[in-house]
Amino acid sequence: MDAILLQILNGLDKSSAYAMIALGLTLIFGTLGVVNFAHGALFMLGAFCAVTVHRLLSLDIVTLSATEKTAWGTPMEIRTPYAEAWFGDFGTWLIDWSVPVSILVAIPFMLLFGVLMERGLIRHFYKRPHAEQILVTFGLAIVLQEIIKSWFGANPIPQPAPEALRGMIDFGAAIGLEAGNVVYPAWRFIYFLFAMGVIGIVFAFLRYTTFGMVVRAGMADRETVGLLGINIDRRFTITFGAAAAIAGLAGVMYTPILSPDYHLGMDFLVLSFVVVVVGGMGSLPGAVAAGFLLGILQSFASMNEVKSLLPGIDQIIIYLVAVVILLTRPRGLMGRKGVMET
């Protein structure tokens, strides 16, 4: 029982990331019909928003100590971050909470980046075959990766969670099991709650706002919506920006779980595509449901008991499920009839 609960919990953080990336991917495919292979890179860019904000907040004023010396005989450097020197305790708090604070920077940046990306590059490929869209977006992903690599180096850059949220939550004790056996780091649980919040907002926005209604109508029949005199292209551009912002937010909040490097996006991209395919291309609830289903399945497959029976199963389980789904139900779990079907 303990082990099962633990694996479900353990799958939550990764599932949440898969679900948020897949949600954006399927939103773009559903609205613009574009297969965006640069979506993983947007997740990575979001993560590096957090790195940049942390670095900016941690910029130091360096003074040399008059009395203390280092072991190599030079005066000891005393480093005080500008944020602390200028804002006192609030500055210390800002540095400690730099990851959540980065959200404020990441939303406008990623939104703008998404809009520029769609207007500057993607829109020229709407009428081209999917293969060409994949090539150009994959190329863009590589360019973004290399820019980040040259700027931040090739190595992962750890980002600490706020000190108050570095502990763990004892779920076992909360439901009457033995204390200390079913525990989960607080930040990972917060990531799950954050993902639920973002996904909830996206669904509510699409469901209850006029903008969302038009986007949904456009997803169902773009031409008819255009004939009604609505500028659907502009709304789709904004939707692209929103999808980029969702990926960016997923990346920002993931940094304390996995130190970001330039390759972070590619690690998630392939799995997120599988999630979209399993959930159903263009289906938003399908992407979210498949994200959690596959993430938790992967977590169970990584149990020692399972791996001792089927070595390496944790590495291939997601692809196995995708193969089965594609063979038996090509449109995915919740995909519309006709999509990906002949």
Next chain:
Amino acid sequence: MNRFTVNRRTLLKSSVAMSAGLAAPAFFIRGANAYTNEPKGGTVTLGFNVPQSGAYADEGADELRAYQLAVEHLNGEGDGGLLNTFSSKALKGNGVLGKKVAYVTGDTQTKSDAARASAKRMIEKDGAVMVTGGSSSGVAVAVQSLCQDMGVIFMAGLTHSNDTTGKDKRANGFRHFFNAYMSGAALAPVLKANYGTDRKAYHLTADYTWGWTQEESIAASTEAIGWTTVKKVRTPLGAGDFSQYITPVLNSGADVLILNHYGRDMVNSLTQAVQFGLRDKMVNGKKFEVVVPLYSRLMAQGAGEAVKGIFGSTNWHWTLQDEASKAFVKSFGQKYGFPPSQAAQTCYAQALLYADAAERAGTFDPCGIVKALEGFEFDGLGNGPTLYRAEDHQCFKKVLVVKGKENPESKFDLLEVVDEVPAEQVMYAPDHPMFAGGELGTCNSGA
């Protein structure tokens, strides 16, 4: 009057001879040298092959700094560093054998194939007469074998697997760093004194040669003091997120987690073990403990607070107070603004040891270097009296047992040395079962 005439037969003969000359493989032409990449001009080129990306990139960056410092000192620049404390006085700070030391660098990417490719490039294209570096035993074993085949010396950097000087040892390869067996032998008495004899250990192990031999060595030495090994789980190198490997530990019945991880892997696995509450847990009526058999200051810096109170072993630490260590910290600190890591120290020592062997041998010929290094006893490089054993080209010297400091005084002051275990306690026979299976062979000068 003699006239130079060209008839059909002469033309054919000349053409065949010229074609044969042009088509001759490089090694025939190289045959003109007495050994591979014999330095002809006023410089001698060394190849520094270090990880500049991947899980061990931090160590690699420090290794490169140390090599650059060593080159400065060998060429008579800077304060001379350990040339002043080294027991051998063959080096004078005027290069090596009258030649100025130059170097080329390569990125191993912490991958064996990339490391071999960059070492091959340095030997074939850049004319490196010696290759050194690496921060992974997988890389060390692969590059050592390449150097043996190509006829150059390999001075291993940070490599801790028993196999490097065990089953995969080569005559052209030398290791100054200690190994997994020595870690086990040095750590076991300290673990017994602090955690008792009734413990259940769970191993998380990096899945390659270093992890395997460290797991074997630590399990053997802890079982010898009465501990039982509950489970050994292999994890891929550079996994990043170790949560799926750490959660099963919670309900395994183990009361000690042994992390056979190094570099960023260890930083991630230890941090995540702490996040999952392992260090606050009570199991079998005892406080749950974590052990990191191979420690470094760089890792401690990465893991931060998580290292407090955790035992491990290390090859060298910058707070040592012998004259050589102090001199090295001074040179390195003045140049770079922070103290050197154990990776830096071992690489610096290897560069000096190679140069010194060349001076003493009077040649860069790999066979001359091998002869000069085998059985060489020295002191003054920071590890106390040291022997380069002839049988396996492994250095024997004291091993440090360290513990994460509870109250660090600076961001570098993270480990405290709790024991300096003498070389005799970590010594083993060359045919010890953990090192058996390979032949040292004979030196190859590539001539």
